[in-house]
Amino acid sequence: MNRPWVDGNRVELLINGEQYYPRVFDAMAAAREEILLETFIIFDDKVGQQLQRVLIDAARRGVRVEVVADGYGSADLPEAFVSALTDAGVSFHAFDPQPRLAGMRTNLFRRLHRKIVVIDAERAFIGGINYSADHLGDYGPMAKQDYAVEVTGPVVAQVHAASRRLLAPVLEPPSDVRPVTAPAGNTTAVLIERDNRLRSTDIEARYLQALRSARQRVVVANAYFFPGYRLLRELRNAARRGVQVSLILQGQPDMRWVRALSRLLYNYLLRDGVRIHEYCQRPLHGKVALVDDDWATVGSSNLDPLSLSFNLEANLFIRDPAFNHQLGEHLETLASEHCKPVTLQRMVRGYWWRAPLIFVCFHVIRHFPRIAGWFPAHRQRLHSLQPQVQAPGDLHEGNT
Structure with a gap:
């Protein structure tokens, strides 16, 4: 509750994937230095594949790209999908993946559920929209109704700092991108997180x-x-x-x-x-x-x-x-x-x-x-997936 409200921001409402995906993908395509992305779900469908292409293009032109996907929500992401990213220079981290039991995902509790993108520490996206085709109307009757915001201005520094804290154990070398804090509008805003350490409520x-x-x-x-x-x-x-x-x-x-x-x-x-x-x-x-x-x-x-x-x-x-x-x-x-x-x-x-x-x-x-509090303590672990450097199709994991 101690994080301060920050003046001078511009916040734009984005409704459903039809508004969100074009805006966030365009921002990624224009990135010059850094893309930090956190999400619960990435699916290997038309939305996930478009995300994959724009991240690969960014990495190949020298942008630092750090992706964190939840190990439960994105458990079915194919190995080949991730390999294409890491081979192009994208740093891909799975949040606390766990082995399946009788084919079932076992790590339901204490997931990385937040959806954040930060571009060059000057533009951020926050909301509830994952990277999957079921956020688009043409998916059919089960297409989801959802929301996100695009943010510029001083509060982006809070979003950037939040993503860097999550990535700190695997961010090598540490990011030297500095947030842009110039006023961009008239909105007062604050980013509030919930975690299992200091910000539980x-x-x-x-x-x-x-x-x-x-x-x-x-x-x-x-x-x-x-x-x-x-x-x-x-x-x-x-x-x-x-x-x-x-x-x-x-x-x-x-x-x-x-x-x-x-x-x-x-x-x-x-x-x-x-x-x-x-x-x-x-x-x-x-x-x-x-x-x-x-x-x-x-x-x-x-x-x-x-x-x-x-x-x-x-x-x-x-x-x-x-x-x-x-x-x-x-x-x-x-x-x-x-x-x-x-x-x-x-x-x-x-x-x-x-x-x-x-x-x-x-x-x-x-x-x-x-x-x-009766449930087992949770370690916020990131498993970093490395490019294929030996046998084709073999993913090498580093635990942090």
């Missing part, structure tokens, strides 16, 4: 602070909604004091158990006036929110136990009435034209058999931060 704390100060409206659009008790309480408290609180949640989920868990919480919120809309046009993958007329956030953090208690996450928090208005208008359209409202009357039906589950869920999430 920072993103949640920023949400709580904003909810407690809300006076007019709160809008949360979040893919995986099963927050801790404190967040639930502050959403309810805001509605009780007259704030218009609206939630946009999954109505056409990519994982059905997600909606089932979220619905266990609906009664608690609806009874105090929280409005709930289920987005039914396509799977919602966004992690955005706004409060009153100037506060907003866009990032990788869901409001569920994985994001709030386990994963490495990054959100940009923004103070800018124009950005707030743009995001607010978009979410209002989403809610009014593509969502199904959830009523208390509808949720009361069948309440008698859900009541025991709701009781258990409330007590679990109320104590979840302490429960999370």
